Amino acid sequence: MAVAQLTPFEQSKDKNYTANYSEIIAYYHQLAANYPQMKLMNYGMTDIGKPLTLIVxxxxxxxxPALIKKQNKRVILINNGIHPGEPEGIDASMMLSRDLLKGNKLPADVVVCMIAVYNIDGCLNRGLSRISQNGPRAYGFRGNSRNLDLNRDFIKADSRNALAFEQILNTWQPEVFLDNHTSDGADYQYVMTLIETQKDKQNPILAKYTSETLSPELYKRMKKSGYEMVPYVESEKGTPDSGIVAFLETPRFSSGYTVQHNIISYITETHMLKQYDKRVYSTYDFMDHLISVVERDHQQIGRLKQQADASVAQQKTFALDWDLDESHFDTITFKGYEFGHKPSEISGLPRLYYDRSKPYTKTIKYYNTYKVTATADKPLAYVIPQAWGKIIDLFKLNKVTMHQLSHDTTLNLQMYYIADYKTSQRPYEGHYTHSAVKLNPVQMKVKFYAGDYVVYTNQAINRYIVETLEPQGVDSFFTWNFFDSILGQKEYFSDYVFEDIAADYLKHNADLQKKLDAEKAVNPKLGASAAMQLDFVYRNSPWFEKTYLRYPVGRLLTDTKLDLN
Known part of the structure; x- marks a missing residue:
């Protein structure tokens, strides 16, 4: 293989071919063999049994990575093939790597890291599955070998792919992240659309720079390249004419997870109906421009990252969920196609169609404001029992600083009781997720054990800590069923035995008798049910288990001297 050999995409006559997994890895190995400025590194093991390959x-x-940080260089991490049916980033990254090396165009102050293909599992499952997409001729499948959508897996990390990704992210600690995708949805004139971290959930220090400097520069440069961009087209009421909505990437998504680490994050979304070669070349141009602007602003980006980290370490209140604010919107110029409805040849009923012979340029609404719907004030520290091993492992992987109790310790701290919640009726990505969580906070003494973990909230990674450990968070660990075992009662009573015990207990506890009588007066079902009344006494007695519905992670609110390892 020649040093500057064309990629498999470039070799195809119609430019409608995407490289398969073996071609991708072979190409990068040959490139690295000829250029010492490039190195392949393998991380972890994905669910399909192959390591995740990082191109540096x-x-x-x-x-x-540590020396690179000491040299005050920036790191960009580019993720490709999370959905292998959207492979533009795979082919574009192969070409861009070669061109940067061959042309001696590598930036002096930026190290570029590229995940060759993230969903190796889906890449190997090659065929046709995205029927609404215009090429390439064959491509990988969206799900991985466990049928997980890996772009819903970042915060829960069910897949070994996600664990390998988190190892890469926390080893290289990039300041800028990009995930390459292909869109679906409406038809319009643009080849490239862009998701940037939603401004109302991004750290304000970084949001000011991205919204005022970085993003406008990328839009300007892409237009000059011939690939004018528009924000990702998610329609408010079915078609773009009604307005489009800024995508809210919560921590289940790649960029929602990376923003918890105070990383400037983007997702490219090329349009599914444009020719594949245009989608590849537009992705190439975007990556090239992003690297160039980060090189230009590397010192400023470094300072802003440090400021954001310091700010988050001191931040007291954290947003946990958001809703679109439809009362506020911007206006943008949008280049679309007229749409209409005509009888379906299948059903005879009206069907939507876009008429490419009727392009238009209109001013439309862009809804880019979200309001916070749930918050939490951070405690001084969280106390996590060592029994919850997956949480401990993920915290270690994400470089959360933790200490362990050196001996058994009874702490006076705040514990949550789960007062109410809703659970999805159908599984989503392998989980029956919880929502609408209501909490009853109680200050109480709880015994923790030697080896249990104490996590102080004075860290740059505070957003990750708080958003995962506060149960009401949209993508908290509670949401994703990490704590479901606490939702089941373990001990009960034999009614014929407890009858006598309960009667005696009520004789010696007049207040509980009054409470029972008052409840019966307003609840006829309770008054008519001996079993319910017995259960009422049991739940208000010292024999009822204190751990039922008690969230096991404690919130230490006051400065307490602890013996820690």
Missing amino acids: LSKDKVFD
Whole structure:
């Protein structure tokens, strides 16, 4: 293979071919063999049994992440093939790597890291599955080998792919992240659309820079390249004419997870109906421009990242969920196609169609304001029993600083009781997720054990800590069923035995008798049911288990001297 050999995409006559997994890895190995500024590194093991391959491009041949940080260089992490049916980033990254190396164009102050293909599982499952997409001729499948959508897996990390990704992210600690995708949905004139971290959930220090400097520069440069961009087209009421809505990427998504680490994050979404070669070349141009602007602003981006980290370490209140604010909107110029309805040849009923012979340029509404619907004030520290091993493992992977109790300790702290919640009726990504969580906070003494973990909330990674551990969070660990075992009662009573015990207990506890009588007066069902009354006494007695519905992670609100390892 020649040093500057064309990629499999470039070799195809119609430019409608995407490289398969073996071609991708072989191409990068050959490139690395000829250029010492490039190195392949394998991380973890994905669900399909192959390691995640990271391509690192470093102008001065430094491949030590710690040394790169000491040199005050920026790191960009680019993710490709999370949905292998959307492979533009795979082919574009192969070409861009070669061109940067061959042309001696690697930036001096930016190290570029590219995940060659993230969903290796889906990439190997090659065929046709995205019927609404215009090429390439064959491509991978959206789900991985466990049929997980990996772009819904970041915060819960069910897949080994996600664990390998989190190892990469927390080893290289990029300041900028990009995930390459292909859109679906409406038809319009643009080849490229863009998702940027929603401004109301991004750290304000970073949001000011991205909204005022970085994003406008990327839009300007892409237009000059011939690929004018528009924000990702998610329609408010079915078609773009009604307005489009800024995508809210919560932590289940790649960019929602990376923003918890105070990383500037983007998702490219090329349009599914445009020719494949145009989608690839537009992705190439976007990555090239992003690298160039980050190189230009590397010092400023470094300072802003440090400021954001320091700010989050001191932040007291954290947003946990958001809703679209439909009362506020911007206006943008949008280039679309007229749409209409005509009888379906299948059903005879009206069907939507777009008429490409009737392009238009209109001013439309862009809804880009979200209001916070749930918040939590951080405690001084969280106390996590060591029994919850997956949480401990994920915290370690995400470089959360933790300490362990050196001996058994009874702490006076705030515990949550789960007062109410809703659970989805159908599984979503392998989980019956919880929502609408209501909490009853109680200050109480709880015994913790030697080896249990104490997590102080004075860290740059506070958003990850708080958003995962506060049960009411949209993508909290509670939402994703990490704690479902606490939702089941473990001990009960034999009614004929407890009858005598309960009667005696009521004789010696007049207040409980009054409480029972008052409840019977307003609840006829209780008054008519001996079993319900017995259960009422049991639940208000010292024999009822204190751990039922008690969220096991404690919130330490006051500065308490602890013996820690």
